[in-house]
C-alpha cells in the first residue's frame with residue numbers, strides 16, 4: 001500500500017519532459033493516488049484513513065456504480081489534508097480479500113455487500129436479557145463461513161447467567177468463544193481482536209454498544225466527527241463504522257495487518273486491530289448461500305449428511321439421512337432443527 005510503489009509509463013513521460021509539470025486537462029493522475037482505508041460511509045461520503053488522518057471523500061465519477069463499503073482499501077486523489085470542508089476523490093477500490101454480504105431477507109436475491117476485507121465475525125450474544133438464540137448463532141456461522149471469516153462467539157452479560165450451556169453446544173464444533181461483562185476484564189476479547197479486522201454483529205440489546213464503548217472509549221467522538229462533516233446525526237445512520245483498537249491506526253499499520261493474512265507478518269507482532277460495528281445489521285439473509293455451504297456451519301451433522309442421497313434437500317422426508325440418525329438418537333435434535341430451519345428459510349418459508 002505504500003504509494004508510488006511503481007511508476008507507470010505515463011508518470012515517466014511527464015518527468016522526461018523536464019521542467020514544470022504540464023498543465024493537463026486529463027483525468028486525475030492516479031499514479032499519484034494515495035492509499036486509504038474506508039472507515040465510514042454516509043450517503044455518498046466516504047470517511048477514509050489516509051496515513052494517520054481522517055479524510056472525507058466522494059466517489060470519482062469514473063468509478064460508476066461500483067460500491068465502496070467500510071473496510072475497503074481505496075486509492076485517493078485531490079485534497080488529502082483532511083481539513084474541514086475538503087473533499088478528496090476515490091479513484092480506485094483495491095481487490096477485496098473478503099466480502100460480507102447480506103440479502104434484505106432470505107428470499108430477496110439482491111446481494112448487498114456490507115463490509116470488505118474483514119477476517120473475523122464476532123457474534124455477540126447475551127447470556128440473558130435477551131435470552132440467547134442458538135438459531136441466530138447458527139445463521140451467523142453460515143454467513144461467516146460463506147464469507148471466509150473466522151467466527152468468534154462473544155457471550156455478554158456474564159453477570160446475569162453462566163455460559164455453560166452455550167459453550168457445551170458450540171465449543172465441540174471448534175468455535176472460539178469469550179465471555180464478557182461490562183464491569184469485567186476484556187483482555188481475552190482484546191486478544192482475539194488484535195491483528196484482525198473484526199465485524200461485530202448481534203441482536204438488539206445484547207450489549208454491543210456497551211462493548212464498543214469499553215473497547216474504544218473515544219468511539220462516540222470519532223463517530224461525531226463523521227457527522228460534523230455530513231451534518232447528520234448518529235441516530236439516522238445505520239451503516240457500518242470501523243474503529244481502531246490497540247495502538248493508534250495509520251495506513252502503515254493496516255498494511256502490516258493485511259500482510260499478516262498472507263503470512264508476511266507474524267500476527268503476534270501486531271498491536272492493533274479494527275472492529276467494525278454494524279448498527280443496522282441484525283442478522284444475515286442467506287438466499288445466496290448454497291445448501292452445501294450451510295452444512296459447513298454444522299460439522300456435528302456432517303457425518304450423517306454424508307449418507308444422504310445426491311441432491312438431498314436435508315428437509316424431513318425425502319430420504320434424508322438425518323431422519324435415520326435422529327430416530328437412532330445419533331444426532332442432537334436441536335441442532336438438526338436449527339439446520340433445517342435455516343435451509344427452509346432459504347427456500348422462502350419464514351423462519352420466525
Ligand SMILES: Nc1nc2c(ncn2[C@@H]2O[C@H](COP(=O)(O)OP(=O)(O)OP(=O)(O)O)[C@@H](O)[C@H]2O)c(=O)[nH]1
Nearest residue numbers: 156157158159181182203204205206207208209210
Ligand atoms: N447486566 C448487564 N447488562 C448489560 C451488560 N452490558 C450491557 N448491558 C445493558 O444492556 C442494555 C443494552 O445494551 P446496549 O449496549 O445498548 O446493547 P446493544 O446491543 O448495543 O443494543 P442495540 O443498540 O439495540 O443494538 C443496556 O441497558 C446496558 O446497560 C452487562 O455486561 N451486564
Ligand SMILES: [Zn+2]
Nearest residue numbers: 308312314320
Ligand atoms: Zn439430507
